[in-house]
Amino acid sequence: DTGVSQDPRHKITKRGQNVTFRCDPISEHNRLYWYRQTLGQGPEFLTYFQNEAQLEKSRLLSDRFSAERPKGSFSTLEIQRTEQGDSAMYLCASSPEINRDGNTGELFFGEGSRLTVL
Amino acid sequence: DQQVKQNSPSLSVQEGRISILNCDYTNSMFDYFLWYKKYPAEGPTFLISISSIKDKNEDGRFTVFLNKSAKHLSLHIVPSQPGDSAVYFCAATDLFMIYNQGGKLIFGQGTELSVKP
Numbered sequence: 521d522t523g524v525s526q527d528p529r530h531k532i533t534k535r536g537q538n539v540t541f542r543c544d545p546i547s548e549h550n551r552l553y554w555y556r557q558t559l560g561q562g563p564e565f566l567t568y569f570q571n572e573a574q575l576e577k578s579r580l581l582s583d584r585f586s587a588e589r590p591k592g593s594f595s596t597l598e599i600q601r602t603e604q605g606d607s608a609m610y611l612c613a614s615s616p617e618i619n620r621d622g623n624t625g626e627l628f629f630g631e632g633s634r635l636t637v638l
Numbered sequence: 639d640q641q642v643k644q645n646s647p648s649l650s651v652q653e654g655r656i657s658i659l660n661c662d663y664t665n666s667m668f669d670y671f672l673w674y675k676k677y678p679a680e681g682p683t684f685l686i687s688i689s690s691i692k693d694k695n696e697d698g699r700f701t702v703f704l705n706k707s708a709k710h711l712s713l714h715i716v717p718s719q720p721g722d723s724a725v726y727f728c729a730a731t732d733l734f735m736i737y738n739q740g741g742k743l744i745f746g747q748g749t750e751l752s753v754k755p
Contacts, residue, residue: 553742562727562745576742611681626672627743629681
């Protein structure tokens with residue numbers, strides 16, 4: 521399978537603990553995105569990488585959140601001192617500069633990592 | 639501020655009939671629009687897109703219509719099939735951002751489509 525993979529698929533943690541999610545994008549994609557989705561809402565943009573450079577961060581990404589993509593391949597999203605409001609699905613997506621069909625803008629999503637903070 | 643809005647949280651249609659899902663946007667800079675489909679426990683998957691230079695794009699049973707003056711787009715599914723039952727998200731971006739700044743997508747809240755056999 522050469523799609524976007526995320527790990528773990530589900531994480532249950534206690535408030536105050538740190539959690540880390542990993543995303544492996546499609547190998548030839550240099551763009552990587554993190555989104556968050558809560559119940560009844562669409563995905564909300566968190567941050568974007570082009571290769572290893574983090575080029576944009578949403579104001580939703582508080583100081584407790586940090587994302588890295590050290591070698592321009594996989595990425596990690598860490599949440600420190602988790603709060604109950606952090607409970608959500610964290611989605612990773614990747615895209616090429618321009619995809620092979622000539623269409624632009626399509627993001628390829630992983631299946632997500634669901635976080636439950638007790 | 640919700641820049642992309644899907645005002646119908648759910649829609650139920652009979653198999654074989656037409657499904658029409660609606661989406662409104664407020665940011666006049668948006669010039670590229672996409673529809674995604676999401677099944678439970680899966681990530682969203684791309685369905686169809688349209689550029690603002692067009693007012694219609696078709697792909698098999700799926701057609702997207704864009705009304706720029708009304709800042710409105712719709713997704714038509716004809717004929718609807720039970721396998722189409724999913725949550726549909728409308729998303730928007732602008733091509734300048736795609737080429738220069740990564741092209742993040744702004745999503746609506748989603749509409750849950752249920753197609754009854």
